[in-house]
Amino acid sequence: MSHALKQVGAGPWALHNSFLIRNELLATEQQTVLSGLGNTMVRLPILALSILVSSALATAQTVMEGAVQDLSGNPIHDAKVVLQHTNGVPAQISNTNSNGRFQFAAVDAGAYQIKTDASGFYPALYELTVRPRQAISLTIELQPAQAVQQTVEVKELYRTVDPEKTGSSQTFTREDLEALPDPLVENTNNLVANLMPGASQSHDNFINVRGNEFSLHEFINGTSFLDNTQPQFGPGVSPQIFETVDLMTGGFAPEYGNRFGGVLDITTRSGATMQGHGDVNFRGATVSNYDLNADYGGQIGKIGYYLFADGFTSGRYLDPPQPLELHDFGQGSRATAQLDWHSTKDILKLLLMGGGTNFQQPNLAEDQAVGRNPDRHLRQHTAILNWLHNFSSNTLISSSLYQRLGSDRVLPTTDPITPLSIASRSTLTVGVKSDISHLWRSHAIKGGIDLLRLRESESFFFDSRGDPDIFPAFSGGQHGGQASVYLQDHFSPVRNLWLDAGARYDRFALVRTGVQLSPRVGLAYHAGRTNTVVHAAYNRFFSPPPIEYSLLASFIGHHAVDPDQRVGDVQAYTQNYFEAGLAQELHPRISLELNAYLHTGHNSFENHEISISRIFLPINFHTARSTGAELIVNMRQLERLGISGRFQYALARTFFYGPVTGGFTGDEVLAPGERITPAFDQTHTGTAQLFYHNRWRSFWSGSALRYGSGTVVERGPRLPQHLTADLAGGFNLWRAEPRRLDLEFDATNISDSRYQIAKESEEIPIQYAPSRTIGGSLKFHF
Secondary structure: OOEEEOOOOOOOOOOOOOOOOOOOOOEEEEEEEOOOOOOOOEEOOOOOEEEEOOOOOOOOEEEEEEEEEOOOOOEOOOOEEEEEEOOOOEEEEEEOOOOOEEEEEEEEOEEEEEEEEOOOEOOEEEEEEEOOOOOEEEEEEOOEOOOOOEEEEEEEOOOOOOOOOOOEEEEEEHHHHHOOOHHHHOOHHHHHHHHOOOEEEOHHHOEEEOOEOOOOEEEEOOEEOOOOOOOOOOOOOOHHHEEEEEEEEEOOOOOOOOOOOOEEEEEEOOHHHOOOEEEEEEEEEOOOEEEEEEEEEEEEOOEEEEEEEEEEEEOOOOOOOOOOOOOOOEEEEEEEEEEEEEOOOEEEEEEEEEEEEEEEOOOOHHHHHOOOOOEEEEEEEEEEEEEEEEOOOOEEEEEEEEEEEEEEEEEOOOOOOOOEEEEEEEEEEEEEEEEEEEEEOOEEEEEEEEEEEEEEEEEEEEEOOOOOOOOOOEEEEEEEEEEEEEEEEEEEEEOOEEEEEEEEEEEEEOOOEEEEEEEEEEEEEEEOOOOEEEEEEEEEEEEOOOOOOHHHHHHHHHHOOOHHHOOOOOOOEEEEEEEEEEEEEEEOOEEEEEEEEEEEEEEEEEEEEOOOOOOEEEEEEEEEEEEEEEEEEEEEEEOOOOEEEEEEEEEEEEEEEEEEEEEOOOOOOOOOOOEEOOOOOEOEEEEEEEEEEOOHHHOEEEEEEEEEOOEEOOOOOEOOOEEEEEEEEEEEEEEEOOEEEEEEEEEEOOOOOOOEEEOOOOOOOOEEOOOOEEEEEEEEEO
C-alpha cells in the first residue's frame, strides 16, 4: 500500500509514503536542456512521472506493471524499462508492447530504481520503495529529445501520503535503518520503542503496543510464528538482516493472524544485490556493551547467497529491579544464511536462522548479598523455504514450508536462602502455507491457507524457602496445531475511494480448542486537491494463547493450592477493533498522520511472574477495553538545510475487567466486573528524532528523545514521568571505493535518568531503566 519515491541521498526519513501523482503537479522549475544531451539521464526533479498504486496485499513478492507514454499521453512502443536495485544491480528488464505496457513479476520488497529509455526521448530515472505484498501500477511520461536548445518547464510533486492505505503502518528500508544510530536498531525492542507509534515500555522488558502486552509479532518473508520475540523468551533476530520492515499497528488484512499489538512485516536481505560485498562492524560502549557482526553476499550463476553472523554482550541484559545492575550480564550470538534462485517464472528462497543467549537474572541488593545467581539459556533455530510461481502476468502462487525449534532452560540459584526455581520448555513448530494472488480489473484478490503443528514440552519446580507462594511441580508435553483460511480483496468501486474487504477463519488447539470467523473491512478516500487521505477500518481478531509456559499456566489454573486460583486453561483472546485516521501532506517533504482506535475483547492477555523467578505465565481477564490516539509528523530531508526528523505522540488508556478467566492468577483474584489498570498502561508517550547531514566526509549528527508519563502499579499509583535523550554522530574516516571506514559516536540516556519503568504488582519489584552509556562503533564496508 505504501509506495515511496525519493531523491538520491535524501536521508533516513526519505522513503516514507511519498508519491508522485499524475495531473496534480505543484512545484514548477525551469530546466535548460541543451542539444547533444540525448544520452543524459533525466533524473528527479526533472521527471514528470504519474503513478497509480494498486495496493494488493499479495505475496511477500509483488507484481509491478505500468505504461510508458509521451507528454500527450500517447503510448511509447519498445521502450526499455530496467528495474534495478539502488546500487545499480539490475533486477528485471522489460520492453513495452504496442500499447506501451510493461510488467515485472515477483518483485521483492525493498528500495529500487526504474530506468526508462526510448528512441527519440530523454532517458528517465526514479526511485521507489516497494512494501511486502504490494502490487503497483505506474505510468511514466518521457520528454522528447530536442535538437536545439530550449527551455523546458518541469513540474514535480513528492507525495508523502498513501491514497490507498486503509490502516496504519510505517515502512523502513535497509537504507533507512543503516542511516539511524546503532542503539536505535540494536534489536527489535529498541527499533519498535523508538519508531512504532503507540509503543511503550512495560514491566520485565515487555513492549506494550495499543493495549497489547503480547505484541511484536514477526511476519518473516510471508510466514509467521507464535513465538514471543521478547528477550526473555528468545534470542530474536537482528534488524541488520532486514531489507524492509513494515511496522504495522492497525487495519490488518485477513492474511495477518495470531497477534495484533504490533506486527513487524519483515523481508530479509538477498545476496544477489550485494555483488560480493559486505560489512564488518564493531561497537563498544560502557556497561560491557559490545557487538561484533559481519555480513557478506554475492551471486553464483542464478543463485544468490547472503551470510550474517553476530556476537554480543551486555552488562545490563534485562531491566534490573534497582537502579544499579547486579547479576545482569548477558551474551549471545546469531547467524543467518539465505539462498535464493530466480528463473523466468519461478523463485526459490531458503532462509536459515539460528541464535542463542545466556544471561543472568538480575538481583536486588539483599539477594546479591546472599549469593543469588540464577541463569537462563535460550536457543532458537528457524528454517523457511519459499517457492513462488508466476502463472501469468496477473496470477501468482506462493507456497512456504517452515519450521522453528526453540528451547528455554532456567538454571537455579545455588544459594540456600532465596526462592529456588527450575524450569525448561521446548517448542517445535512445523507448517505449510500457500496462497494465490490474482489481479482482475481494479481488484487485487488473494486467498490462502496456513496449517501448522505444534509440540510443546514444559517442566517446572519451585521451592519457596519461606515464601508464601506455593506452586505444584509440573512436567508434561502436548501436541496441537492451527488451521487458518483467508480471502481478501483490494479494489476501487469509485474514483478516489479504495476498499479492503475479506475474512479469516482460525481454528487453534493446544491446551483447549478455539474457533473464530473474523471479518475485516477498511476504506480510504483520497482528496487529491489537498492531498488528504481519510481512512477507517473494522477488524475482528482471534489471538491464540501464548505458547510460552501455557501448559504450566493451565496446570496451575486447575491445580493451584489456593482453590480461588483454580480458574482453568489459558484461552484465546478475541477482539473487535475499530480504527479511523487522517493523513495530510503539509509540505512536499513533510507529512502528518492522526489515528484513533478503540478495541474491546474477551479473555485479554497479560504476563504474570512466579515470585521472583523471571518465569512469566499468561493470564486471562474476562474483558478488556483500550482507547487511544496517535500523532505522527514525518520530515524527509530538507536538502538545503540537511535536516530530517520524526515526531510521535500517543495518548492511550487500557482497562481490564474481572474475573480472571484462565491461566496463572497469582494475586489477581477479581470480582466479576471489577476494573483494574494493567501495569503497562501509560497515558502519554512521545518519541522524537532529529538528524543533520553534511556532505563533508558524510558527516552526520542527531538526537533521539523519549518521554513517558509513567506506568501504573496495578491497584496502586502511577510511577513518575520521565524524559531521556540520546546523542549520536559520525563521519567517514577513509574511503577507497568500494571500501570505506566509518566512525560513529553514541551517548544514550545522557542525563543518566534511571527511571522506574513498571511494577507488575506489590509482590514483584519495580524495574528500572538503563543507565547512561558512552560508546562508538567502527564500520568497515568492503
